[in-house]
Amino acid sequence: MSGKPNPRVGLFVTCLVDAIRPQIGFAAIQLLEEAGCTVEVPQAQTCCGQPAFNSGDNRDTERLARQTIAAFEGFDHVVLPSGSCAATMVHGWPDLLAGDPDWAARAKAFAAKTHEITSFLVDVMGYAPQGRRLDASATYHDSCSGLRELGIAGQPRALLSHVEGLRMRGLEGNDVCCGFGGTFCVKYSAISNGIVTEKAEAVEKTGADLLLAGDLGCLMNMAGKLHRRGAKTRCFHTIEVLAGVASGPAIGEEG
Amino acid sequence: MQTATKTPFKDRARAALADRTLKLAIDRTTGTAETKRAAAVAGFPEFQAARERGRAIKDHVIANLGHYLEMFERNATASGAQVHWASDDAEARAIVTRICLNANAKIVTRSKSMLGEEIGLPHALADAGIERVETDLAEHIIQLAGEAPSHIIWPAMHRTREQVADLFREGHNPPPEAEDPATMVQSARVQLRAKFLGADVGISGANFLVADTGATCTVTNEGNAELTTTPPRIHIVTAGIEKIVPSTAHAFALLRLLVRSATGGEMTQYTTFHCGPKRPGDADGPEEMHIVLVDNGRTRMLADEFREMLRCIRCGACMNHCVVYRQIGGHAYGGTYPGPMGSVLTPVLDGLAASRDLPNACTMNGRCAEVCPVEIPLPTLLRAWRVRSWREGLEPGTLRAGIGLWARLAHRPRLYRLASRIGVRALRLFGKGGWISRLPLAGGWTAYRDLPRPPGRTFMEQYRARQKKGTRT
Numbered sequence: 001m002s003g004k005p006n007p008r009v010g011l012f013v014t015c016l017v018d019a020i021r022p023q024i025g026f027a028a029i030q031l032l033e034e035a036g037c038t039v040e041v042p043q044a045q046t047c048c049g050q051p052a053f054n055s056g057d058n059r060d061t062e063r064l065a066r067q068t069i070a071a072f073e074g075f076d077h078v079v080l081p082s083g084s085c086a087a088t089m090v091h092g093w094p095d096l097l098a099g100d101p102d103w104a105a106r107a108k109a110f111a112a113k114t115h116e117i118t119s120f121l122v123d124v125m126g127y128a129p130q131g132r133r134l135d136a137s138a139t140y141h142d143s144c145s146g147l148r149e150l151g152i153a154g155q156p157r158a159l160l161s162h163v164e165g166l167r168m169r170g171l172e173g174n175d176v177c178c179g180f181g182g183t184f185c186v187k188y189s190a191i192s193n194g195i196v197t198e199k200a201e202a203v204e205k206t207g208a209d210l211l212l213a214g215d216l217g218c219l220m221n222m223a224g225k226l227h228r229r230g231a232k233t234r235c236f237h238t239i240e241v242l243a244g245v246a247s248g249p250a251i252g253e254e255g
Numbered sequence: 256m257q258t259a260t261k262t263p264f265k266d267r268a269r270a271a272l273a274d275r276t277l278k279l280a281i282d283r284t285t286g287t288a289e290t291k292r293a294a295a296v297a298g299f300p301e302f303q304a305a306r307e308r309g310r311a312i313k314d315h316v317i318a319n320l321g322h323y324l325e326m327f328e329r330n331a332t333a334s335g336a337q338v339h340w341a342s343d344d345a346e347a348r349a350i351v352t353r354i355c356l357n358a359n360a361k362i363v364t365r366s367k368s369m370l371g372e373e374i375g376l377p378h379a380l381a382d383a384g385i386e387r388v389e390t391d392l393a394e395h396i397i398q399l400a401g402e403a404p405s406h407i408i409w410p411a412m413h414r415t416r417e418q419v420a421d422l423f424r425e426g427h428n429p430p431p432e433a434e435d436p437a438t439m440v441q442s443a444r445v446q447l448r449a450k451f452l453g454a455d456v457g458i459s460g461a462n463f464l465v466a467d468t469g470a471t472c473t474v475t476n477e478g479n480a481e482l483t484t485t486p487p488r489i490h491i492v493t494a495g496i497e498k499i500v501p502s503t504a505h506a507f508a509l510l511r512l513l514v515r516s517a518t519g520g521e522m523t524q525y526t527t528f529h530c531g532p533k534r535p536g537d538a539d540g541p542e543e544m545h546i547v548l549v550d551n552g553r554t555r556m557l558a559d560e561f562r563e564m565l566r567c568i569r570c571g572a573c574m575n576h577c578v579v580y581r582q583i584g585g586h587a588y589g590g591t592y593p594g595p596m597g598s599v600l601t602p603v604l605d606g607l608a609a610s611r612d613l614p615n616a617c618t619m620n621g622r623c624a625e626v627c628p629v630e631i632p633l634p635t636l637l638r639a640w641r642v643r644s645w646r647e648g649l650e651p652g653t654l655r656a657g658i659g660l661w662a663r664l665a666h667r668p669r670l671y672r673l674a675s676r677i678g679v680r681a682l683r684l685f686g687k688g689g690w691i692s693r694l695p696l697a698g699g700w701t702a703y704r705d706l707p708r709p710p711g712r713t714f715m716e717q718y719r720a721r722q723k724k725g726t727r728t
Binding site: 025026047058060144148149185188192193194196225227254 | 615617618638645650658662689698705706708709710712
């Protein structure tokens with residue numbers, strides 16, 4: 001539970017959410033406010049730097065990390081609707097800046113108050129959604145960075161259990177990578193295709209109406225493959241369901 | 256040095272992806288390995304504690320490597336073995352070949368050893384005109400096929416039973432009478448038995464080198480190591496210097512991790528400690544025992560960010576759980592060691608310029624590190640290679656230019672927002688409905704999947720507009 005009754009939260013809207021699926025950002029604001037937070041979206045934010053970080057370009061990542069840390073330092077918490085971007089900030093940035101006497105401590109302090117949204121809602125705010133209903137069956141994919149770097153597994157499931165009418169179905173290989181991997185899916189697209197094809201087959205096998213996950217990158221990959229295969233599975237970010245906006249268009253559906 | 260095949264990684268990967276039989280074979284074996292490992296770990300409540308102990312043992316040895324190697328040499332020599340030091344693969348090959356030629360060896364039996372592959376021993380023996388007989392069943396299969404191992408635990412896992420039956424029909428005299436595993440194994444046994452007894456030299460690897468006794472330890476499930484190392488006049492062990500452990504108890508601590516992680520078993524069928532050659536009065540054993548301790552880049556790793564890789568006990572769990580390995584198999588990696596551990600080691604052995612694709616061809620999903628019995632942070636080490644590759648200018652110019660342009664924007668939030676606004680509008684031109692199915696410059700994506708078409712206004716635009724109107728959400 002939070003130390004403060006109405007913490008000030010800086011929302012980091014990931015680049016994919018900003019460009020491809022803005023309603024995830026608004027769902028985040030809604031849920032955070034329902035949980036009792038005051039939410040702001042600092043304008044000095046851009047990206048967590050993963051394209052550079054995972055390409056081995058430390059210099060640009062460090063520069064971006066300093067810029068973002070400075071922009072969010074005044075908040076009680078920094079929250080992101082993505083386990084992968086959160087993991088970069090929580091683990092990647094402090095490692096990168098560990099040798100920088102001016103920034104090492106700031107990066108650590110920043111990391112300590114940075115959270116992926118479902119874990120923040122459950123672990124920090126003790127939040128549970130009220131009065132949500134969605135009559136559908138759904139399956140959940142555990143995105144790798146959130147799962148392995150931040151230990152996110154129980155939180156989204158706990159939150160989803162409060163949505164009336166939602167029937168969760170197990171997904172075989174739920175913790176196996178979907179093959180997105182940031183730039184990997186473009187640089188090694190044929191291998192990525194093999195991986196996401198198996199994931200799509202597993203999702204189709206569940207027969208669930210919806211596929212949910214906590215990272216838009218993985219979701220775009222899986223949704224794009226499912227659509228190419230002609231599958232009827234509709235894809236949503238977990239927090240879209242929690243905010244009650246999953247009655248609207250799914251990823252790739254015209255609104 | 257084991258030279259990577261000349262075809263580029265992506266071509267090798269593409270060929271592997273097109274081979275459906277290969278995929279079937281990989282899925283059969285890695286799928287079973289995954290299930291068995293999970294069961295073995297679940298049935299071993301102290302697994303995490305054992306893992307931490309294993310890691311601590313390896314870290315201690317790595318920090319005191321010189322001390323334990325000297326202790327090992329002293330004790331191995333006292334037991335009658337001859338210890339040789341090889342700084343690289345060429346030197347290791349030369350030492351082994353010289354021992355064989357001095358002994359006037361015609362036939363050499365070999366028990367599976369990845370280090371032997373690493374130093375290119377099969378070729379060296381062939382060049383010296385010595386007949387090499389692989390005695391591990393899987394190695395026997397790939398020797399008949401003229402191939403290299405594709406996995407460090409199951410070297411022939413890329414071959415289906417049906418393919419093995421074909422190889423045996425052609426390579427065995429007489430050919431096996433049926434295709435069932437029992438008949439085929441029996442056929443291999445008949446082929447190998449004569450070789451076991453007629454070999455002049457037996458060459459094995461070592462899973463552990465025990466410093467305080469000078470013993471080498473080998474584990475197999477077939478007993479072929481015992482038949483390789485005992486009947487011939489000469490036994491040669493080739494081992495990497497990182498295989499050292501302080502005592503037998505430490506070897507057992509690591510064995511419990513190794514076997515569970517590798518095959519999901521609790522013990523291997525055969526765990527043998529060799530301590531020197533035959534002594535006067537001994538019923539059997541070789542007359543000479545030689546131990547070749549190979550560096551080949553390992554001391555270099557001691558001093559850099561890849562030091563933790565020296566903890567590796569070669570169990571193969573990382574590759575069994577790797578989504579990339581499970582798509583392309585081991586041969587596509589092009590080095591001796593495939594999968595995540597191979598992607599860290601191959602640049603050490605073959606040079607980064609020849610293998611920069613390997614650390615890049617990884618989704619960084621972290622499953623390999625999750626199952627590693629000695630907690631090697633494989634994704635971190637793979638990223639360390641990417642950093643080095645970036646720093647050394649080995650990454651392609653197009654990628655550098657793309658990241659450079661992106662970084663210039665990302666460092667300027669206002670400009671970045673403007674570019675995003677323009678970007679999503681431009682992106683909308685390429686699709687109709689909710690999806691984009693063809694996109695220039697993103698062929699890698701749209702060749703295989705559709706891209707959700709963005710709604711046209713970025714989050715930041717919509718958010719600021721709402722703020723101006725005074726509504727927050």
